[in-house]
Amino acid sequence: xxxxxxxxxxxxxxxxxxxxxxxxxxxxxxxxxxxxxxxxxxxxxxxxxxxxxxxxxxxxxxxxxxxxxxxxxxxxxxxxxxxxxxxxxxxxxxxxxxxxxxxxxxxxxxxxxxxxxxxxxxxxxxxxxxxxxxxxxxxxxxxxxxxxxxxxxxxxxxxxxxxxxxxxxxxxxxxxxxxxxxxxxxxxxxxxxxxxxxxxxxxxxxxxxxxxxxxxxxxxxxxxxxxxxxxxxxxxxxxxxxxxxxxxxxxxxxxxxxxxxxxxxxxxxxxxxxxxxxxxxxxxxxxxxxxxxxxxxxxxxxxxxxxxxxxxxxxxxxxxxxxxxxxxxxxxxxxxxxxxxxxxxxxxxxxxxxxxxxxxxxxxxxxxxxxxxxxxxxxxxxxxxxxxxxxxxxxxxxxxxxxxxxxxxxxxxxxxxxxxxxxxxxxxxxxxxxxxxxxxxxxxxxxx
Amino acid sequence: xxxxxxxxxxxxxxxxxxxxxxxxxxxxxxxxxxxxxxxxxxxxxxxxxxxxxxxxxxxxxxxxxxxxxxxxxxxxxxxxxxxxxxxxxxxxxxxxxxxxxxxxxxxxxxxxxxxxxxxxxxxxxxxxxxxxxxxxxxxxxxxxxxxxxxxxxxxxxxxxxxxxxxxxxxxxxxxxxxxxxxxxxxxxxxxxxxxxxxxxxxxxxxxxxxxxxxxxxxxxxxxxxxxxxxxxxxxxxxxxxxxxxxxxxxxxxxxxxxxxxxxxxxxxxxxxxxxxxxxxxxxxxxxxxxxxxxxxxxxxxxxxxxxxxxxxxxxxxxxxxxxxxxxxxxxxxxxxxxxxxxxxxxxxxxxxxxxxxxxxxxxxxxxxxxxxxxxxxxxxxxxxxxxxxxxxxxxxxxxxxxxxxxxxxxxxxxxxxxxxxxxxxxxxxxxxxxxxxxxxxxxxxxxxxxxxxxxxxxxxxxxxxxxxxxxxxxxxxxxxxxxxxx
Numbered sequence: 060x061x062x063x064x065x066x067x068x069x070x071x072x073x074x075x076x077x078x079x080x081x082x083x084x085x086x087x088x089x090x091x092x093x094x095x096x097x098x099x100x101x102x103x104x105x106x107x108x109x110x111x112x113x114x115x116x117x118x119x120x121x122x123x124x125x126x127x128x129x130x131x132x133x134x135x136x137x138x139x140x141x142x143x144x145x146x147x148x149x150x151x152x153x154x155x156x157x158x159x160x161x162x163x164x165x166x167x168x169x170x171x172x173x174x175x176x177x178x179x180x181x182x183x184x185x186x187x188x189x190x191x192x193x194x195x196x197x198x199x200x201x202x203x204x205x206x207x208x209x210x211x212x213x214x215x216x217x218x219x220x221x222x223x224x225x226x227x228x229x230x231x232x233x234x235x236x237x238x239x240x241x242x243x244x245x246x247x248x249x250x251x252x253x254x255x256x257x258x259x260x261x262x263x264x265x266x267x268x269x270x271x272x273x274x275x276x277x278x279x280x281x282x283x284x285x286x287x288x289x290x291x292x293x294x295x296x297x298x299x300x301x302x303x304x305x306x307x308x309x310x311x312x313x314x315x316x317x318x319x320x321x322x323x324x325x326x327x328x329x330x331x332x333x334x335x336x337x338x339x340x341x342x343x344x345x346x347x348x349x350x351x352x353x354x355x356x357x358x359x360x361x362x363x364x365x366x367x368x369x370x371x372x373x374x375x376x377x378x379x380x381x382x383x384x385x386x387x388x389x390x391x392x393x394x395x396x397x398x399x400x401x402x403x404x405x406x407x408x409x410x411x412x413x414x415x416x417x418x419x420x421x422x423x424x425x426x427x428x429x430x431x432x433x434x435x436x437x438x439x440x441x442x443x444x445x446x447x448x449x450x451x452x453x454x455x456x457x458x459x460x461x462x463x464x465x466x467x468x469x470x471x472x473x474x475x476x477x478x479x480x481x482x483x484x485x486x487x488x489x490x491x492x493x494x495x496x497x498x499x500x501x502x503x504x505x506x507x
Numbered sequence: 508x509x510x511x512x513x514x515x516x517x518x519x520x521x522x523x524x525x526x527x528x529x530x531x532x533x534x535x536x537x538x539x540x541x542x543x544x545x546x547x548x549x550x551x552x553x554x555x556x557x558x559x560x561x562x563x564x565x566x567x568x569x570x571x572x573x574x575x576x577x578x579x580x581x582x583x584x585x586x587x588x589x590x591x592x593x594x595x596x597x598x599x600x601x602x603x604x605x606x607x608x609x610x611x612x613x614x615x616x617x618x619x620x621x622x623x624x625x626x627x628x629x630x631x632x633x634x635x636x637x638x639x640x641x642x643x644x645x646x647x648x649x650x651x652x653x654x655x656x657x658x659x660x661x662x663x664x665x666x667x668x669x670x671x672x673x674x675x676x677x678x679x680x681x682x683x684x685x686x687x688x689x690x691x692x693x694x695x696x697x698x699x700x701x702x703x704x705x706x707x708x709x710x711x712x713x714x715x716x717x718x719x720x721x722x723x724x725x726x727x728x729x730x731x732x733x734x735x736x737x738x739x740x741x742x743x744x745x746x747x748x749x750x751x752x753x754x755x756x757x758x759x760x761x762x763x764x765x766x767x768x769x770x771x772x773x774x775x776x777x778x779x780x781x782x783x784x785x786x787x788x789x790x791x792x793x794x795x796x797x798x799x800x801x802x803x804x805x806x807x808x809x810x811x812x813x814x815x816x817x818x819x820x821x822x823x824x825x826x827x828x829x830x831x832x833x834x835x836x837x838x839x840x841x842x843x844x845x846x847x848x849x850x851x852x853x854x855x856x857x858x859x860x861x862x863x864x865x866x867x868x869x870x871x872x873x874x875x876x877x878x879x880x881x882x883x884x885x886x887x888x889x890x891x892x893x894x895x896x897x898x899x900x901x902x903x904x905x906x907x908x909x910x911x912x913x914x915x916x917x918x919x920x921x922x923x924x925x926x927x928x929x930x931x932x933x934x935x936x937x938x939x940x941x942x943x944x945x946x947x948x949x950x951x952x953x954x955x956x957x958x959x960x961x962x963x964x965x966x967x968x969x970x971x972x973x974x975x976x977x978x979x980x981x982x983x984x985x986x987x988x989x990x991x992x993x
Contacts, residue, residue: 101857364512
């Protein structure tokens with residue numbers, strides 16, 4: 060058969076078989092035992108030409124309600140933000156996207172330097188000393204943080220706040236089971252971690268206190284008090300943060316966090332139905348050698364020129380095998396690159412301006428809801444999300460909104476039975492005054 | 508800074524310059540002090556670059572020129588399957604209806620995405636010979652760990668709590684033992700025999716009532732098909748263990764042998780390898796896991812199912828190991844893999860493997876005269892050479908790899924697998940032409956001659972790259988992991 064990705068001609072094949080000294084390609088597979096040999100072809104769909112396949116998949120994509128067409132108030136860990144157009148131009152350079160892990164530094168300086176810059180930007184935003192080259196996503200980074208804490212403190216229990224993203228909690232629990240780590244959930248009160256409950260649960264058997272800042276409900280957690288409770292028991296203080304929020308909020312590093320993780324999706328990475336996004340992982344220098352994943356370091360070549368390399372590899376699976384700090388091998392390099400370009404484009408001023416715009420617009424929306432007679436639950440300081448109480452199931456309301464070109468907020472009843480009929484609403488800088496007013500109006504109509 | 512240094516983005520930053528265009532602020536702003544509690548408004552700004560849009564484009568374009576990808580030139584990195592990344596994949600993954608959909612939207616508004624996921628699952632089930640597939644794991648190592656967690660849950664559900672050991676061959680990828688540890692198992696190593704295959708006697712010696720699973724890559728990392736797979740499966744299953752297939756080398760056996768037919772109970776695939784999701788400079792990847800029917804209850808949740816003409820997520824899975832990743836996996840990479848599979852079709856996938864194996868055997872036979880060939884038999888999609896002949900001349904495998912950079916190639920994988928001295932592991936893939944292979948072979952032959960006649964040129968390589976060999980020892984001893992303003 061002929062295919063545009065397969066360059067060997069019949070002539071090539073014949074001359075190659077001759078060099079090898081066999082009659083046919085089949086002979087090269089003679090070591091596969093008869094009993095397990097697959098004969099024939101897979102029973103899968105036949106190949107399609109490029110144009111026909113483009114058309115088919117374009118139609119398939121067209122069945123989905125996309126964020127470019129609809130006005131979205133859905134967040135809950137994945138956000139619709141301004142994506143500088145330049146981001147896609149940079150990551151479309153195939154020297155980046157068709158390369159692999161930079162094992163050969165002399166021909167991978169571009170990737171290595173880009174990651175070194177990413178590490179620096181994450182340190183700057185989080186207020187931490189060391190950041191790695193990226194993780195799969197925020198929740199698996201959080202799970203790795205829990206495991207690191209257990210290893211570091213030699214303790215087998217972690218406390219996780221009920222205000223951490225529900226799916227992140229689930230991922231932490233799955234990983235914890237693997238490592239025989241007990242996960243205890245700390246209840247919330249008034250939309251933030253219940254400090255009294257936490258103080259009761261905290262003791263010298265706790266490896267880490269894990270919180271999210273801003274939390275899943277959009278609220279600002281009492282970081283000073285949380286940090287004190289964690290450190291009083293010599294537990295690690297682990298914080299999951301939306302890095303965009305840190306453009307305006309005091310960074311976790313300033314509050315004494317030991318590990319800060321999260322997802323850089325708000326920076327130039329499309330929602331993509333939940334992935335790939337880009338986890339980040341930042342620590343104090345004390346924990347540097349316990350960090351999972353790849354780290355890029357600066358050094359010099361034999362002529363004194365600056366060069367970057369993968370470093371501290373003695374932590375990693377390909378060297379340490381079963382004694383490695385983690386089994387992670389790949390990272391999310393291309394998405395880390397996208398995040399770097401977005402953070403660069405936004406820069407020192409833009410990150411702050413965008414973060415503040417989120418606070419302002421969410422506040423405006425909150426006020427508008429109140430004016431329309433809605434109840435805001437857990438009122439208080441928040442970033443770009445808040446909770447509105449509905450008079451009927453959120454799912455039904457969202458179905459109605461869809462027909463009006465609106466993607467409604469998150470149905471909290473899915474994870475918090477006590478918050479049935481409560482909608483978690485995200486308002487980013489992307490939503491105009493008109494979008495917000497229309498949304499409030501439509502919800503009011505649904506509510507009536 | 509050295510005069511030839513490429514500046515960091517921070518070093519070209521200039522206060523007051525901007526590279527963004529945020530949406531208009533069309534509402535009245537409120538003093539932030541009223542909106543945030545005291546002490547929570549950031550005082551010290553994050554020191555991010557201040558550059559114009561052109562500054563950004565020039566910076567990253569310059570960086571890209573200091574990077575070698577498959578599109579730049581031949582990249583025979585063993586076990587990584589650096590094949591061509593089709594451009595249609597990139598276009599499809601950027602369709603608004605795939606790139607810009609939220610994972611928590613109502614199922615009715617993402618039927619196209621669910622259809623794609625479901626159909627990809629069905630294709631992967633057929634390709635692997637398994638009974639069900641989850642697309643949730645983010646990468647190969649993540650898939651390994653997911654599969655092992657399922658095996659653990661399976662044994663535990665049977666009240667079989669003694670099975671604490673996972674067996675891996677000495678030629679296995681480092682992720683195998685590391686994943687076993689993270690899944691709560693101890694690792695036992697099984698030896699390879701003089702033919703590069705798992706030693707059956709040693710396998711019989713190490714299996715027992717404490718065996719949870721054997722992890723195997725087939726063909727193995729030496730590029731050799733484990734011919735005794737049927738006996739191995741009998742040994743492991745006979746002892747009550749499960750068989751885990753590391754799909755890193757699946758490119759070698761498409762349409763030739765399916766893991767499910769070989770007796771494997773769990774398999775992970777690296778969609779960024781065999782199925783052309785690009786490697787992205789290290790990721791993102793995608794590592795779906797397929798299982799036989801007795802392990803289906805333990806799959807991570809949710810999985811995509813079909814009811815009538817509708818697609819939906821099934822969360823009602825009481826025995827599930829839980830979530831291994833937020834949402835549904837690396838959807839964007841799965842879209843690319845699906846596009847690739849649909850571009851190739853059944854005959855195309857068969858040709859992929861045949862051409863990949865032909866390319867590898869051709870290279871192996873031509874190079875065998877100049878480099879030691881530790882295992883003289885047909886290889887599959889990759890093969891290993893040993894540089895021990897050159898080592899006697901004072902030229903190490905590392906030097907050979909660095910010298911290849913001067914010819915414009917990314918070198919093969921080196922010093923892996925660990926059971927071959929001065930190992931050079933070559934995987935050409937099917938997307939390379941005979942001309943490309945011949946040019947690379949000529950370069951390897953020239954380097955072998957240089958090692959004999961003029962070893963310095965190899966020992967001091969590379970000579971043409973933007974920087975020379977980097978001092979890695981200092982990098983690790985005194986780590987500089989971020990830019991600091993002086």
